[in-house]
Amino acid sequence: MATGRTHRPATRSRGIPEATVARLPLYLRALTALSERSVPTVSSEELAAAAGVNSAKLRKDFSYLGSYGTRGVGYDVEYLVYQISRELGLTQDWPVVIVGIGNLGAALANYGGFASRGFRVAALIDADPNMAGTPVAGMPVQHTDDLEKIIEDNGVSIGVISTPAGAAQQVCDRLVAAGITSILNFAPTVLSVPDGVDVRKVDLSIELQILAFHEQRKAGEEAGAEVVVADAVAETAGVDVPVDEGAAEATAAEATAAEAAPAARTESTDRKGPDGDVPAVMPA
Amino acid sequence: MATGRTHRPATRSRGIPEATVARLPLYLRALTALSERSVPTVSSEELAAAAGVNSAKLRKDFSYLGSYGTRGVGYDVEYLVYQISRELGLTQDWPVVIVGIGNLGAALANYGGFASRGFRVAALIDADPNMAGTPVAGMPVQHTDDLEKIIEDNGVSIGVISTPAGAAQQVCDRLVAAGITSILNFAPTVLSVPDGVDVRKVDLSIELQILAFHEQRKAGEEAGAEVVVADAVAETAGVDVPVDEGAAEATAAEATAAEAAPAARTESTDRKGPDGDVPAVMPA
DNA sequence: GACTGTGAACGCGTTCACAGCT
DNA sequence: AGCTGTGAACGCGTTCACAGTC
Secondary structure, eight states, X not given: OOSSOOOOOSOXXXXXXXXXXXXXXXXXXXHHHXXXXXXXXXXXXXXXXXXXXXXXXXXXXXXXHOOOEETTTEEEHHHHHHHHHHHHTTTSOEEEEEEOOSHHHHHHHHOHHHHTTTXXXXXXXXXXXXXXXXXXXXXXXXXGGGHHHHHHHHTOOEEEEOSOHHHHHHHHHHHHHTTOOEEEEOSSSOOOOOXXXXXXXXXXXXXXXXXXXXXXXHHHHHTOOOSOHHHHHHHHTSOOOOOOSXXXXXXXXXXXXXXXXXXXXXXOOOOOOOOSOOOSSOOO | OOSSOOOOOSOOGGGOOHHHHHHHHHHHHHHHHHHHTTOOEEOHHHHHHHXXXXXXXXXXXXXXHOOOEETTTEEEHHHHHHHHHHHHTTTXXXXXXXXXXXXXXXXXXXXXXXXXXXXXXXXXXXXXXXXXXXXXXXXXXXXXXXXXXXXXHHTOOEEEEOSOHHXXXXXXXXXXXXXXOEEEEOSSSOOOXXXXXXXXXXXXXXXXXXXXXXXXXXXXXXXXXXXXXXXXXXXXXXXXXXXXXXXXXXXXXXXXXXXXXXXXXXXXXXXXXXXXXXXXXXXX
């Protein structure tokens, strides 16, 4: 409390739930669109629809920021845009470095969304000496050797990692050592960082795999079938790692429990790890 | 339970919590790495460390799949790889279409992670007639006109949208009409889809904004006092400008829906401070 | 002795429903 | 009359801690 006025209104920072923080950017985007159409006010109902959430949740979220609405009327668009921007720290410009300028890194460098909303790509860094100097998105790629200097010179605190998985942890360590405290990781690896450093990850194959899970379930339900099938067969066969690439259909149908099958889980002999063939999933 | 052997421990499918499903790919990746190193078994502790979660959570997660471990020993790596793959539906190959071959779309097409773990890029689609035929990642780009036919011919049920925000909903509608039931959306927009269709979104700027929020908070704490700083400045500056317009170069295709709004300074009457304190942080 | 599987306690986030302003 | 702000109920997910098994 150095300052006399400690009031610090809005930012009951400490109290904003993580889930709410994650939705603020969504609200901000919807509000920005309204702002461009010069819409003066919105109700929680309308805004919620635009952001793809329900209105109760939105009101609750906003209540953590403060009382920014007017009962009987709604929220003032411009005012709310400002408040959320401030809460998110977008009233200042964040310099960002992108490490790993391959296909993805280059795409990120070119991504307009970066440049707009409060972020500025301060530097592109890659380990390939041949890339040094090559312009990507109108900016010369710099070599990893200068990573520390670049970060310091530009006062960068947010780093994006788009290197191959194998190099990610190493790059991460250097970024952290150089003072980076927030990392957006696109490499398919778990990064370990010291306390105080935030890491968010974006993983394409994970997202796809989650979709596949649900997709498979849909297929199974549709088929109406019970479950069992493939397993029963597998079991009597003595080995249960069939994956039978020939009959993919059958495989798709199983593994989906309609609502039936109560917890009839018993301890019958649960055969385990055969080693026969367990392909199916390609190695990385 | 028509079948004699009903035990089917695993697949109480209906019961697998969403949060658990989202972690299965993580476990799978860690397990695959172990498998490649020919490690035969792992304890929940070791595997949890490799996947970046705590062991209690991991054991709980696995318990939803069935009793696949051995007390006193741990889990059989190969067996678990198979079980999780099956649960995720990766024992079959999912054809995927990517719509919107700009920088990001091309990067995705080239992304190895797609091709490996159970997914196969069946087609690349773009609305630009000039791109038709152009090879990207060794595959000719096809025109949007043929979208429906492509999906049907290839039996595709998963679509990836990497178009600019403005085109996303339209593309989404066509994909859904064509039979797609799972969508991975990279466009910065909220997509609305009918029931039964799953959408997962990946949004770069949202991730960055979340990081910025925490980053800002760190800076504030570090400064000893609360956050104040930026506000004081904004206040004395008499500007309420949110997200000042950055160099929006919106390169090529992907671009965020909106650009920063030019501070339409609405003459705010008297805004109530958040927690009833302080006279707001608005332009006076 | 080692490690899994899981009921029970707990905490966070969402939803409900209504009191409180305008 | 309309819409926000929020206490209270609820449900999901995480963590604890220990009984059960090898």
